[in-house]
Amino acid sequence: MTAESLSIDKAQEEIIEEFDYLGDWTERYKHIADLGRKLPPFPEDQRLEENKVKGCQSQVWLSGHLSGEQIIFDADSDALIVRGLIALALRVYSGRTPEEILETPPEFINKIGMSEHLSANRANGLQAVIKQIKRYAVAFQARTETA
Amino acid sequence: MITPYDVAKVRADFPILHRLVNGKPLTYLDNANTTQKPQSVIDAVADLYTTYNANIHRASHLLGELATRAYEEARVKVKTFINAADAHEIIYVRNATEGVNLVAQTYGRRNIHAGDEIIISTMEHHANIIPWQLLCAETGAKLKIIPINDAGELLLDEYAKLLSERTKFVGIVHMSNALGTVNPIKEVIDMAHAYGVPVLVDAAQSAYHMPLDVQELDCDFLVFSGHKLYGPTGIGVLYGKRALLEEMPPWQGGGDMIATVTFEETTFNDIPYKFEAGTPHIDGAIGLGAAIDYLTTLGMDKIAAYENDLMAYGTGVLTEVPGLRMIGTARHKASVYSFVLDGIHPYDVGTVLDQEGIAIRTGQHCAHPVLQRFGVPATIRASLGLYNTREELDTLVRGLHTAREIFGE
Numbered sequence: 001m002t003a004e005s006l007s008i009d010k011a012q013e014e015i016i017e018e019f020d021y022l023g024d025w026t027e028r029y030k031h032i033a034d035l036g037r038k039l040p041p042f043p044e045d046q047r048l049e050e051n052k053v054k055g056c057q058s059q060v061w062l063s064g065h066l067s068g069e070q071i072i073f074d075a076d077s078d079a080l081i082v083r084g085l086i087a088l089a090l091r092v093y094s095g096r097t098p099e100e101i102l103e104t105p106p107e108f109i110n111k112i113g114m115s116e117h118l119s120a121n122r123a124n125g126l127q128a129v130i131k132q133i134k135r136y137a138v139a140f141q142a143r144t145e146t147a
Numbered sequence: 148m149i150t151p152y153d154v155a156k157v158r159a160d161f162p163i164l165h166r167l168v169n170g171k172p173l174t175y176l177d178n179a180n181t182t183q184k185p186q187s188v189i190d191a192v193a194d195l196y197t198t199y200n201a202n203i204h205r206a207s208h209l210l211g212e213l214a215t216r217a218y219e220e221a222r223v224k225v226k227t228f229i230n231a232a233d234a235h236e237i238i239y240v241r242n243a244t245e246g247v248n249l250v251a252q253t254y255g256r257r258n259i260h261a262g263d264e265i266i267i268s269t270m271e272h273h274a275n276i277i278p279w280q281l282l283c284a285e286t287g288a289k290l291k292i293i294p295i296n297d298a299g300e301l302l303l304d305e306y307a308k309l310l311s312e313r314t315k316f317v318g319i320v321h322m323s324n325a326l327g328t329v330n331p332i333k334e335v336i337d338m339a340h341a342y343g344v345p346v347l348v349d350a351a352q353s354a355y356h357m358p359l360d361v362q363e364l365d366c367d368f369l370v371f372s373g374h375k376l377y378g379p380t381g382i383g384v385l386y387g388k389r390a391l392l393e394e395m396p397p398w399q400g401g402g403d404m405i406a407t408v409t410f411e412e413t414t415f416n417d418i419p420y421k422f423e424a425g426t427p428h429i430d431g432a433i434g435l436g437a438a439i440d441y442l443t444t445l446g447m448d449k450i451a452a453y454e455n456d457l458m459a460y461g462t463g464v465l466t467e468v469p470g471l472r473m474i475g476t477a478r479h480k481a482s483v484y485s486f487v488l489d490g491i492h493p494y495d496v497g498t499v500l501d502q503e504g505i506a507i508r509t510g511q512h513c514a515h516p517v518l519q520r521f522g523v524p525a526t527i528r529a530s531l532g533l534y535n536t537r538e539e540l541d542t543l544v545r546g547l548h549t550a551r552e553i554f555g556e
């Protein structure tokens with residue numbers, strides 16, 4: 001996966017560049033839908049109430065686990081656009097250390113030419129996922145510090 | 148052909164319809180949620196604050212008199228609009244929801260006890276479910292549900308079986324916001340009355356689509372919201388038969404609802420004031436009066452005829468969209484298309500339609516049980532108002548094709 005070979009900043013830059021090449025909003029949405037289709041399947045044993053992200057119009061799940069120093073995230077949604085947006089978030093934040101996650105604001109959201117199209121509710125879906133990702137980072141950081 | 152209804156002229160009365168959304172002309176098809184306001188309603192509210200604002204029923208000056216008169220005149224307009232026998236049977240509330248809660252908490256608490264039964268239907272909005280559930284939890288009464296068929300029509304035979312000596316109340320939606328079904332409300336009321344049971348009609352959706360006559364229906368209570376009737380938000384109406392309202396205890400206490408007060412004893416004001424504690428939504432009531440003037444000038448029967456024709460057109464063009472499944476196909480249906488597109492999440496469809504300037508609603512429409520009945524987690528809902536056009540329905544269809552193109556495999 002590119003996410004693992006690129007630094008967290010590079011991953012964001014790559015996303016922004018990728019969207020620079022796209023035309024009008026239908027093309028952007030088609031691309032996001034494509035990314036949504038390619039999102040790896042969510043582990044069914046993680047489809048738990050506690051892994052549901054609150055505050056989204058569609059159903060969204062997120063789970064994270066430590067692998068060495070890095071946190072690996074899995075996520076899913078029943079809406080394709082949300083899946084696509086989540087796929088972008090995972091490209092940036094999955095496979096990173098808690099420190100990297102906490103130090104990196106989600107700049108790509110405002111730079112992929114979508115934010116004006118994501119109404120408050122919809123942006124919340126993505127924002128809620130990123131907030132939850134950051135909560136995982138805080139929790140795992142605390143755990144590794146006490147260990 | 149001469150058109151009896153000039154929709155272009157109607158549209159000119161609604162300033163918001165001329166704005167752009169995402170660079171596209173607004174196609175507003177979320178009327179079941181709330182409707183847009185004609186200039187005359189906006190002006191009526193502005194006029195109050197510009198020229199005669201004062202508190203009502205208590206000021207000893209000219210402005211107070213003018214404001215009181217406008218507020219009470221609006222009540223008479225509501226009375227005429229639904230053909231109530233008496234303006235005192237019109238109680239201002241915040242919305243349809245508050246109207247139902249008022250009845251549950253006053254009439255209900257006084258008259259409904261453990262072991263009694265309340266009948267509602269599968270297609271109720273939460274506004275006509277939760278207040279009764281709360282009352283049942285408090286009193287030990289039981290909620291009974293009239294089932295519906297696959298088209299989304301009430302099963303009157305089953306309703307007949309539910310009615311008994313234990314039945315103490317029936318609450319029924321006139322027109323379903325989730326399906327568009329228009330219920331045979333007169334029959335539902337007559338069947339309940341055969342058992343001496345009072346009936347509350349939730350007219351939140353029907354009030355702005357068809358003429359209402361509470362005396363002809365002989366309903367005991369009826370509720371609707373101003374904001375769906377092209378009027379302001381925060382104002383609604385509870386109609387109740389005089390004899391019932393007079394016997395009901397007050398709900399909220401405060402100013403305006405009393406006749407005399409000492410610390411030992413308070414005597415309550417007459418209806419409707421007994422139920423209107425505190426300074427009410429004065430501009431809301433006046434705006435509602437202006438909305439009713441607007442509708443009356445157009446004519447509710449003309450509006451209904453225009454919308455029915457539009458409805459039939461929309462059903463035709465929508466059913467041609469591949470993969471579209473209509474949820475709710477009742478024979479008697481008005482102004483609501485609730486549907487799913489095969490394999491595409493309603494939320495995704497809503498996102499794409501928003502891009503095209505098309506306002507619709509996706510989700511469960513505050514009516515979870517009826518969607519469970521149809522086995523769909525959510526629907527896309529387009530709903531008509533008196534200013535919508537065939538062209539707008541064509542725009543919707545084009546938007547759905549775009550959604551299919553983006554999300555199709």
Ligand SMILES: Cc1ncc(COP(=O)(O)O)c(C=O)c1O
Pocket residue numbers: 179180242243244245272274275320322323324349351352372374513
């Ligand atoms: C059938 C029905 N009943 C009740 C309501 C509640 O209306 P309000 O939220 O204005 O109280 C609605 C609103 O959507 C409705 O459609």
